[in-house]
Amino acid sequence: VFLGYPIWWGEQPMPVQTFMRDHNLNGKTVIPFATHEGSGFGNSLSVLNEYYPRATIRDGFQKRGTTVEDDLSGTQNEVNQWLQGLGY
Numbered sequence: 001v002f003l004g005y006p007i008w009w010g011e012q013p014m015p016v017q018t019f020m021r022d023h024n025l026n027g028k029t030v031i032p033f034a035t036h037e038g039s040g041f042g043n044s045l046s047v048l049n050e051y052y053p054r055a056t057i058r059d060g061f062q063k064r065g066t067t068v069e070d071d072l073s074g075t076q077n078e079v080n081q082w083l084q085g086l087g088y
């Protein structure tokens with residue numbers, strides 16, 4: 001399950017956490033990706049582990065959101081490299 005979100009106050013915004021509360025992803029593979037403005041993943045990976053202690057959390061992708069629009073094709077390359085690194 002690819003789980004994408006913007007970082008708000010260092011973690012997943014409440015609507016995303018509502019989704020996480022309502023969908024038990026324990027036992028699944030969860031791959032996070034996030035935009036932010038400097039915090040990176042912040043505490044959101046810890047939050048993922050708290051919701052899903054028995055999920056396999058793979059390496060995620062994070063990027064400063066405002067830099068995505070500056071270099072869309074560069075970002076596309078980074079995303080492709082990330083996915084290839086995961087074996088997709």
Ligand SMILES: Cc1cc2nc3c(=O)[nH]c(=O)nc-3n(C[C@H](O)[C@H](O)[C@H](O)COP(=O)(O)O)c2cc1C
Binds near residue numbers: 006009011037042
């Ligand atoms: C309420 C709110 C809280 C935010 N908190 C953080 C934060 O703690 N760290 C950070 O790096 N960016 C923070 N941001 C910036 C967002 O991560 C950024 O606006 C977002 O990645 C852009 O994605 P979007 O266009 O999908 O909203 C915050 C933005 C909002 C609106």
